[in-house]
Structure formats: structure tokens, C-alpha cells
Amino acid sequence: MADPMKIRAQMKGDTAEIRVLMSHAMETGQRKDNTGATVPSHFIQSITVDVGGKRVIQGQTGTSVSRNPVFGFKVKGAKAGDKVIINWVDNKGDKRTDEATIAA
Amino acid sequence: MKQRLSTLLVAAMMSAAFAVHAQQPARKAAPPAKKDGITAEFEKFREVLEEDNPAELFEARGEDIWKNRKGPAGASMAQCDLGLGAGVVKGAYVQMPRYFADVAQVMDAERRIVHCMVKYLGYNEADIRKQPFSNVNKTPDHVSVITYVAAQSRNMKIAAPQKHPKEKEAYNIGKEIFAYRAGPYDFSCASCHGADGMRIRTQDLPNLRKPAEAIRAYQGWPGYRMTGGFMLTQQWRMNDCFRQQRFPEPSYLSDSITALLAYMTVTANGQVYKGPGIKR
Amino acid sequence: MKNMKKTVVFAAAALACSAVLADEVRNYRAEAVAMMKRDFKAKGIATTDRLHEDGVQAVCNRSGDNPPKDIAVRLERDQLDAVKYPADGKLMGDWKAGEKLAQSGRGMTWSDKAGVPGGGNCYNCHQISPTETSFGTIGPSLYQFGKTRGSGPDMQKYVYGKIWNAKAFNLCSAMPRFGHANALNEQQIKNLVALLLDPQSPVNK
Amino acid sequence: MDALRRTLLKGAGATGAIAAAIAAGVLKPSQVLAAEWNRAAFDAKDVAGAVKGLGGAGAADHAGIVIKAPDIAENGAVVPVDVSSSIPNTVSLAVLVDKNPLPLSAAFDFANGALPEMALRLKLGQTSLVEVVARTADGKFYKAKKEVKVTVGGCGG
Numbered sequence: 001m002a003d004p005m006k007i008r009a010q011m012k013g014d015t016a017e018i019r020v021l022m023s024h025a026m027e028t029g030q031r032k033d034n035t036g037a038t039v040p041s042h043f044i045q046s047i048t049v050d051v052g053g054k055r056v057i058q059g060q061t062g063t064s065v066s067r068n069p070v071f072g073f074k075v076k077g078a079k080a081g082d083k084v085i086i087n088w089v090d091n092k093g094d095k096r097t098d099e100a101t102i103a104a
Numbered sequence: 105m106k107q108r109l110s111t112l113l114v115a116a117m118m119s120a121a122f123a124v125h126a127q128q129p130a131r132k133a134a135p136p137a138k139k140d141g142i143t144a145e146f147e148k149f150r151e152v153l154e155e156d157n158p159a160e161l162f163e164a165r166g167e168d169i170w171k172n173r174k175g176p177a178g179a180s181m182a183q184c185d186l187g188l189g190a191g192v193v194k195g196a197y198v199q200m201p202r203y204f205a206d207v208a209q210v211m212d213a214e215r216r217i218v219h220c221m222v223k224y225l226g227y228n229e230a231d232i233r234k235q236p237f238s239n240v241n242k243t244p245d246h247v248s249v250i251t252y253v254a255a256q257s258r259n260m261k262i263a264a265p266q267k268h269p270k271e272k273e274a275y276n277i278g279k280e281i282f283a284y285r286a287g288p289y290d291f292s293c294a295s296c297h298g299a300d301g302m303r304i305r306t307q308d309l310p311n312l313r314k315p316a317e318a319i320r321a322y323q324g325w326p327g328y329r330m331t332g333g334f335m336l337t338q339q340w341r342m343n344d345c346f347r348q349q350r351f352p353e354p355s356y357l358s359d360s361i362t363a364l365l366a367y368m369t370v371t372a373n374g375q376v377y378k379g380p381g382i383k384r
Numbered sequence: 385m386k387n388m389k390k391t392v393v394f395a396a397a398a399l400a401c402s403a404v405l406a407d408e409v410r411n412y413r414a415e416a417v418a419m420m421k422r423d424f425k426a427k428g429i430a431t432t433d434r435l436h437e438d439g440v441q442a443v444c445n446r447s448g449d450n451p452p453k454d455i456a457v458r459l460e461r462d463q464l465d466a467v468k469y470p471a472d473g474k475l476m477g478d479w480k481a482g483e484k485l486a487q488s489g490r491g492m493t494w495s496d497k498a499g500v501p502g503g504g505n506c507y508n509c510h511q512i513s514p515t516e517t518s519f520g521t522i523g524p525s526l527y528q529f530g531k532t533r534g535s536g537p538d539m540q541k542y543v544y545g546k547i548w549n550a551k552a553f554n555l556c557s558a559m560p561r562f563g564h565a566n567a568l569n570e571q572q573i574k575n576l577v578a579l580l581l582d583p584q585s586p587v588n589k
Numbered sequence: 590m591d592a593l594r595r596t597l598l599k600g601a602g603a604t605g606a607i608a609a610a611i612a613a614g615v616l617k618p619s620q621v622l623a624a625e626w627n628r629a630a631f632d633a634k635d636v637a638g639a640v641k642g643l644g645g646a647g648a649a650d651h652a653g654i655v656i657k658a659p660d661i662a663e664n665g666a667v668v669p670v671d672v673s674s675s676i677p678n679t680v681s682l683a684v685l686v687d688k689n690p691l692p693l694s695a696a697f698d699f700a701n702g703a704l705p706e707m708a709l710r711l712k713l714g715q716t717s718l719v720e721v722v723a724r725t726a727d728g729k730f731y732k733a734k735k736e737v738k739v740t741v742g743g744c745g746g
Contacts (some may be wrong), residue, residue: 003161003164003165006160006161006164015704016666019155019156019708021156021160021161022292023158023161023266025333026333026712028690028712030690033241035739036670043667046626047697049703051701051702051703054701054702055620055700055701056699056700056701056702056703057697057698057703058697058699059630059695059696059697059698059699060626060627060631060695060696060697061694062691062693062694062695063691063712064686064689064691064692064693064695064711064712064713065665065694065709065710065711065712065713066330066333066667066668066710067332067333067666067667067707067712068158068161068328068333069710070156070158070669070708070709070710071705071707071708071709071717072156072707072708072709073625073673073703073704073708074703074704074706075701075702075703076702076703076704077702077703078702078729089627112461125669141661142517142518142740145659145661146661146663148659149659149663149664149669152669152671152708153663153667153669169388179602202512210541229504230622236574272578273412273415276410277412277416277419278416279417279419280412280413280416281410281416281418281419283417283445284413284417284420284445285433285437285445285449286435286436286437286441286442286445286446287430287434288492288560288565288566288567289492289560289565289567290440290441290551290560292445295522295558296522301521302520302521302522303520303521303522304508304509304520304522305483305507305508305519305520305740306518306663306740307520307662309522315414320583327490330663330664330666330667331664331666332666333666333667345425347430347494347495348493350430350434350493351424351427351430351434351435352425352427352430352431352432352434352435352494353424353425353427353430353494354420354423354424354425354427355423355424355425355462358418358423359422359423360416360419360420360423360424361423361424363416380493384663384664517661517738517740518740
């Protein structure tokens with residue numbers, strides 16, 4: 001199973017700043033291992049962010065996103081204490097959902 | 105033959121003569137480069153990179169092993185003494201290398217952590233030595249634990265002890281290894297890290313003889329290596345420097361590497377640790 | 385060879401008079417060398433004999449790269465005497481091949497294969513062609529080297545010799561002795577000479 | 590069905606059947622996302638193809654799109670990029686790397702207070718133009734680009 005994400009969420013004024021680190025190989029499908037064999041592509045394809053019960057972001061990603069991806073978002077009108085739920089799904093169907101609470 | 109003979113002669117007759125000179129700072133470097141565009145540009149984005157460092161993912165993995173893993177006899181890392189008492193992690197990283205009476209040896213953090221993982225969690229040292237460093241396929245458990253332990257000293261002052269004679273010895277020997285030129289390219293550690301303002305390609309080279317720069321090298325590792333996307337440790341950094349120095353390979357967790365790390369860490373004493381790092 | 389031996393004996397004798405503090409301090413240097421010989425293992429082409437100092441390394445190591453002038457002059461002369469210049473007398477090769485070689489940082493590490501020609505490692509330490517912005521600063525900039533210094537026979541000879549054995553001109557130079565160490569062959573050095581001196585090379589544009 | 594779901598489905602070209610399935614509560618949005626990953630755009634081998642796949646062919650340059658990225662990357666494997674749009678009613682941002690084999694890196698939709706701004710890290714195989722395409726609520730597309738140089742970093746050995 002995939003490692004947990006690290007999610008940081010903090011209010012700055014009336015805007016929540018959300019940063020997330022994801023543990024994922026993000027294989028492009030172009031890399032060769034040391035035996036010369038091509039390593040099959042394996043990458044996150046979709047990401048959703050829910051804040052306070054509302055879907056605020058949904059995104060799709062490709063192989064150009066760096067290994068162990070980092071994303072940052074800003075959500076206006078969120079409040080300290082709101083729950084942030086982030087989900088990803090990759091091209092092999094692996095997925096991961098983690099949550100955090102917005103800090104003041 | 106010619107080389108060997110002259111080496112012997114010189115070695116025999118000159119070692120004494122130059123013992124004092126050798127303490128002096130080394131050769132003048134190329135004119136110390138001012139901060140040029142490339143270095144300045146990299147620094148602008150360092151903060152962004154450091155703010156969200158994927159090293160945290162490995163830190164979390166290491167924390168889990170430290171706190172939850174049990175050895176075959178039911179032991180855990182709670183029994184591991186990193187120098188501040190059994191199970192104490194906070195601040196331990198920046199106070200190694202240090203002398204450990206139980207093994208009558210000076211150990212750097214990596215050496216001590218591996219020692220504990222073998223002793224308490226039942227890891228096989230031979231297996232660890234088979235793949236001591238991370239690669240794109242695998243970050244070994246001990247590397248994650250090192251990352252966790254290092255992170256538990258973040259924002260603390262480096263304070264590698266120099267009380268025990270063996271700790272002083274490690275420092276002094278490390279200092280000599282640092283300056284020792286040999287091999288087909290005539291390189292020593294100091295060839296790249298002995299003067300200010302030097303760069304290989306675009307990579308900044310801290311002058312490890314200065315506290316304010318030694319800290320930069322020290323806190324780079326353990327670090328998240330952007331190339332490949334995995335964690336590498338100080339033991340790896342030393343190993344790969346010797347590779348590029350065109351030396352033979354230093355054994356993993358050997359006295360020579362501990363000595364070098366003692367020299368670098370003691371030089372950085374008093375500086376505040378901001379690692380784990382993120383490196384190109 | 386005889387010349388070299390004599391010089392070293394002379395050099396050592398000249399220094400012996402200042403050897404007073406010797407036995408009062410612990411010889412960490414010797415301990416360090418012994419420790420390395422114990423801890424370092426041969427890997428690939430990187431054999432353990434690389435841990436032995438040769439004469440030049442020994443002098444530089446013991447003087448903090450700052451040897452007494454008379455010793456430096458003598459040892460530099462020995463090094464220069466041993467430079468092998470091409471039998472055909474031609475010192476300039478192909479600057480394009482030189483540029484490619486200058487880019488490569490490979491050669492003589494334990495991960496390099498035996499018999500595969502190494503790289504010049506030049507950009508690791510020097511600025512050279514203006515098109516390459518990723519260059520090191522351990523050595524001086526070589527941009528416009530030929531343009532500012534000329535590219536006549538004497539300059540060609542100097543550059544060839546410098547690459548073959550940098551220690552012939554500055555005993556404790558940080559630069560490797562590429563010819564002396566068999567890190568670069570004759571043709572490779574010629575190509576690097578051309579990179580620095582050929583008027584057609586981007587270095588001199 | 591909220592605004593975000595509508596924009597996403599539109600952008601990804603969802604079929605009526607799937608939209609109906611969501612409306613009926615049979616499919617969860619995440620399942621739809623996985624199913625509806627915009628293959629046409631992400632598998633495109635050049636920027637034009639990818640932008641076309643996003644439905645944004647003919648996007649006009651706009652100074653309201655800001656791309657913060659290094660002029661020279663310390664390492665092409667991890668290039669920190671921050672993109673934002675001050676164009677009113679921006680609901681979606683896509684990020685592309687023109688010299689990568691598959692240029693489209695990310696396409697994100699924003700709703701319910703999420704600002705049209707995101708930080709991410711990209712792989713650049715070589716010196717490239719990072720392009721950002723913004724879409725507004727009324728379906729108009731705008732773009733901007735910035736060059737990021739990738740150089741040789743270490744000892745090269």
C-alpha cells in the first residue's frame with residue numbers, strides 16, 4: 001500500500017494554504033532499469049481536494065509531474081478547523097486518501 | 105619504481121618538517137567567485153524546495169520503524185542509546201559522532217543507528233551492507249530511520265562532543281584524511297572543499313574548513329536527492345566523494361568515514377541544524 | 385629518473401633542519417594514512433595502490449600545498465622533463481572533439497570500466513566555451529584563452545604540457561596530471577589544445 | 590451537481606451515460622475521474638495536440654497568467670513551478686512542458702473558493718518552455734509561457 005501523504009493546511013487571513021506531499025514513483029514509462037528493460041509507466045492520474053465537505057479542486061496529472069509529488073493550493077473562505085480530504089488515484093488503480101485539519 | 109622510492113624518501117624525511125605547515129590553510133583557490141547569476145538563481149528557489157521537502161515522507165516511515173517495529177526478541181528502538189540515554193531521539197543527531205562506551209568506539213549517527221537496528225530489531229548487518237544506500241528502487245529502512253532521527257534535531261545547535269580522547273582522535277584523523285591528496289587525479293577532499301566560492305559545474309562546494317560552510321554540507325545529508333527522488337545519507341556522500349576523488353572505496357561505516365564526519369561536524373559545532381536536506 | 389631521485393634527496397635534506405617539533409606531537413597524519421589503508425578496498429579499476437602518495441603528492445601533502453620554493457622549482461622541472469610530446473610534432477587536434485571531451489566528467493572512478501577512454505572533466509572546474517553556462521570555478525576561466533594569449537608553437541607546447549602534467553608548472557596545482565596519469569591519451573590532449581587555441585574554436589570567437 | 594463537477598465533465602468530455610450515472614449516484618466522482626482521465630490531451634506528443642485535447646486550441650496570450658519558475662533549474666527532475674491567473678472567473682489551469690515527450694503535466698479545476706493558483710514540481714528533460722493554459726467559466730482559453738533552462742549539474746561522472 002502506498003505511504004500516507006503529508007498534508008499541511010493553515011489559514012492565512014481568509015485563505016487556507018494547503019500543501020501536500022505524496023509518496024509516488026511517477027514512472028514515465030521511458031526510463032530503463034539497469035538491465036536495460038523499460039520500467040512501465042506508473043503515475044498519479046487524478047487528485048481531488050475536499051475542504052469542509054465541498055469538492056474544491058479536482059485535477060488530472062501526467063508523467064511530467066516529479067517523483068514524490070508536491071502540490072500547493074489556496075482556498076478562500078475556508079475556516080480553521082475545517083477538514084481537508086485529499087485523494088489520489090494512479091494509472092494502475094492504486095489509490096490513497098488522507099486528511100488533515102486546517103490550523104489557525 | 106621511481107615514484108615509490110621518492111615517496112619513501114620524502115615521507116621519511118619530511119613528515120616531521122612539515123607537521124606544522126600542514127596545519128595552515130591550504131592553497132589559494134582560484135579567485136573566489138562572486139555569487140554569479142546561476143548561484144543566485146538557485147538560491148531564489150531553495151526556500152521553495154526546502155519548504156516542502158519529500159524527505160518528510162521518509163521521516164514518517166522512519167518514525168514508524170523507530171516507534172512501532174519490534175525485533176525477534178521483542179526489543180525495540182526504545183532501547184537504543186544514541187548518546188543521550190535509551191530511546192532519546194530529540195537532539196541526539198547533532199551530538200554525534202560520539203564515543204559509545206558499550207562498543208568502546210566513536211560512532212557517527214548512521215553507524216550507531218545501524219548498530220541499534222541490528223542489535224534490537226534483528227536486522228542482518230550483512231544484508232544492510234549489501235545495499236547500504238538508496239536507489240531508485242529501494243530506500244533501505246535504516247535510511248528512513250536516519251532521516252527521522254536527523255529531523256528530531258531540526259533547529260538545534262550542532263554540538264558534537266570532544267571530551268573523550270577517542271573523540272579528539274577521530275577529529276584529528278579526519279582532518280588529515282580531508283587534506284590527503286593521492287590517486288591518479290591528485291585529489292583530496294580539500295581539492296573541492298578547501299577554499300571559498302568554488303563550484304563544480306553549477307554545484308556549490310562548501311569550504312568545510314569554515315563553520316558557516318561546514319553546516320551547509322552537514323545539513324545537506326541525509327537529504328532528498330532530486331535526481332532519482334530518494335534519500336541519501338552522509339555515509340553515501342562521503343562514499344561518492346571518494347569515488348569522484350578517484351580513490352578506492354571506503355568500507356561502509358568504517359573508522360575513516362566516522363573520522364571525516366567527526367571533523368566536519370565538530371567544525372560545524374555551534375551552528376543551527378536545518379536539515380534534513382534537499383539536494384540536486 | 386636519477387635526476388628525480390637526487391632532487392628529492394636534496395629537497396628532504398634541506399628541510400630536515402626544521403624538524404624539531406616532530407616527536408612532541410602525535411602523528412595523526414600517519415594514523416590517518418594507516419586507517420585509510422585498512423578501510424579502503426579495491427573496487428573495479430580503483431585499486432588500493434592509489435592510496436600511496438607519489439613524490440609530488442607527498443611534498444604537497446606535507447606542506448599544505450605550499451612547498452618551499454626551491455623544492456617546488458626542482459620537482460616541477462622533473463615533472464616537465466617527463467612530459468611526452470607527440471612524435472609527429474603536431475600539437476593541435478580537432479576542437480570539436482575537444483569540446484565533447486571537455487564536457488565529459490568520466491574516467492578513472494571505480495564505476496568507470498577499464499579500457500574505456502575517460503573524459504577531460506574540464507567544465508567541472510573551468511569556464512571554456514561561451515555556449516556552456518554550466519561550468520565550475522575551481523580553476524580559472526579559459527574563455528578566449530587563445531585569443532588573448534596567442535596560438536603559436538610556444539603556446540601550443542605550453543598548453544599541451546600543462547594538460548599532460550599541470551604539476552610541471554605549479555607543483556601543487558589542483559589540476560590532475562592527465563597525461564602523466566594516463567587519464568587522457570595523446571590525441572585527446574591534442575583535441576583539448578585545439579579547443580583552447582584554434583581560432584575556429586568557440587572559445588576564441 | 591455542483592459547478593466543479595460540471596466543468597470537469599465538460600473539460601474531460603464525459604459521455605452522457607456517465608453524467609447520468611453520477612447524477613443517479615451510481616458512480617462516485619473519483620471513479621469518474623479515473624475513468625475520464627483525458628487521454629487525448631495527456632497522450633498528445635506536442636503542445637498543440639495537448640491544448641487541443643483540452644479544448645483550448647487557439648488560446649490567446651494573456652498577461653494575467655503568472656508563471657513563477659526558475660530561469661535556470663537546479664535540477665530538471667524537480668523544477669518548482671507556481672502558476673496563477675488573475676483573469677476573472679478562471680476555473681481551470683493546465684501546465685505543459687513543450688520539450689517533454691508527453692507535454693501535458695497537469696490540468697486542475699478550481700471551485701467553491703479554491704483560487705486559480707497552484708504550486709507543483711515538474712520534470713524537464715531539457716531546456717523547455719513551461720506553458721500554462723487557463724480556462725474561464727464561459728469556456729474561453731488563455732495562455733502564457735516561460736522558459737526554464739536545464740543544465741548539467743554535477744561532476745558528470
